[in-house]
Amino acid sequence: MQLSYLNYSKQRVFDFICLWLLPVGLLLLLSDLYFLPGRSLHHKLYYGLFSIPTLIALVLRPKELRDILREPLIAGFLLFAAWAMVSLIWSNTEESILGLFKPPLHLFMLFAGGTLLVKYRSDSLQPVIFGAAVIALVATLYNLYMFYPNHDPQLRMIGAGAFDNPLLSSHAFGFFCIYWLTLGMTCKRPPALFVAIPAFVIMFVALIATGSRTPLVAIVMAMVWLSFICWNRRSLALISMLAIGSVVVAALFWDMLVGRGSSFRFELWQMALDLIAQNPWIGHGYDAHLSLTLSEHPEYPLSEPHNFFLGVLFYVGLLGLLPWLFMQAWGLYSSWRHRVQPLFILASAWLVYGIGAGLTEGGGIISRPKEHWYLLWIPLALIAALNIGLRLKTLRDRPVHRLSDAAFNTLASHAQVIEEDGLGPKVLRLQNGNFLKLFRARRCYTSGSFNPYSERFAVNSERLQAMGIPAPKILDLFQLRNGSTAVLYQPLPGQTLRQVMQSMGSPAMRQALVERFGKFLAILHDKGVYFRSLHLGNVLLMDDGEFALIDIADMHLYPSALRIALRQRNLRHMQRYPEDRRWLFEEQLPELLQGYATLAPAPAVTSLRNQVMALAQTNAP
Known part of the structure; x- marks a missing residue:
């Protein structure tokens, strides 16, 4: 009895994590930088609402790792992270080894949590991303309202909330700028298009206000990618908008584009390349000390080469660069293959944007949750989860x-x-x-x-x-x-169970059929199938004697066997139909319970009996 209760509790905890905690955790991961007072709280929210719950879910159900580890993109990440950990042997880092193992673990939880979310709650993914985009849009409107009335041409906008740098702010603005652009390219209903276009304009204006130039290049790259991956009549409009926008930006913001020159990036890259040449194959080691001092500003040494590619080469060398490049190449390739699914289009556009933005930004290869995650890890984790979801048939895979x-x-x-x-x-x-x-x-x-x-x-x-x-x-x-x-x-060959019951004259045959149906019902509940419209008119008895389900649009599949409350609700719906109630819950109730008890747990059988008895007393004259 205790073992059964323990197993039931584990199932409920796993379900709660997958169905509720992970969607909330993803929503905050995407949007909370816009309103939190600092990154420290952003880290804690991600750890508490996404990373740690994912770890608990994997401990409760280790078999989930089988599907996760079979994904090539995740295998590439694990290889990259493992090599980075090995490189600690020759790294001159001053951080504790245990502390350096945490960021790769949290990143793996991002991949694993995304997979669980797509596998068991794929219907929440688009609403969650849309909700995060709306939060970002409202926060961006506030930022623009506060920035432009007292605008100084020399100032660059820094977003409110946890943002403290114009360039880092631009990553977040550009991330959702790409979302609204992709929504405008893929939506099939005019109201969505009327929302997406002004939202894109607002996010793009915020991007311009940060004064950052590389995100503009990244936006152009994402636009070109979107034009081809979802080729339609809107692609021509996007290409035209790209050409016109380039002219407008060059005309109005030419000083911003060229006024700061190269921002010393060419000098930084040359110094980074000189250091990379010392250990080109294995790099200097994960989290190795890096200090790049510009002759013009010797008082401000820089700890990043301002290029993701060079950062990977410096820390883990060519051997670490190969899985890093593989992840991005596989992400773009798989997105192109499955471009009938709009989520792949969105994730790949984010990845292309990140690749473009990473040309002159960053350098840390594995970091805690921050703006850099928008550029690489969130798009890659989403693509990996979508790949697994397609293999498990939890996503639409046809046009x-x-x-x-x-x-x-x-x-x-x-x-x-x-x-x-x-x-x-x-x-x-x-x-x-x-x-x-x-x-x-x-x-x-x-x-x-x-x-x-x-x-x-x-x-x-x-x-x-x-x-x-x-x-x-x-x-x-x-x-x-x-x-x-x-x-x-x-259609499947056969008759509905209601039609079959109506045509049956023998009570014995009806009793045998109801007992078989009770077993089938137990199978559905044990597999986590919650069919809200379940009644005898939606169950088919096929010509080969097997049961089938039809009219299944409002069906939900839960991660574990249905809890007792859902089983009761499912049966309560069937009791609304007079004929179904008479056949199943009055005349053949013992046979229904006998069939249901072959697979269902005893508490579920007892609850079904009590529910039927309570209904009978309610309907009694």
């Missing part, structure tokens, strides 16, 4: 095609209407026997706008099939001009 009004009318005119409402048909049986299911457009502030129900239907179907539970075979996804979406699928 969404536009269905013109004429094409839809042609389909509808030759199709049989299976289901409709006051707005028109909802399910059509086409001439070839396939089904076209329509989902009405949702309001922009609902979850359906971030994760359309047609895509949920497709993802849920593929995930169920991967778990060994039959579901409709997805053929295509469509976007209609009125904002509705549709999924084309191949």
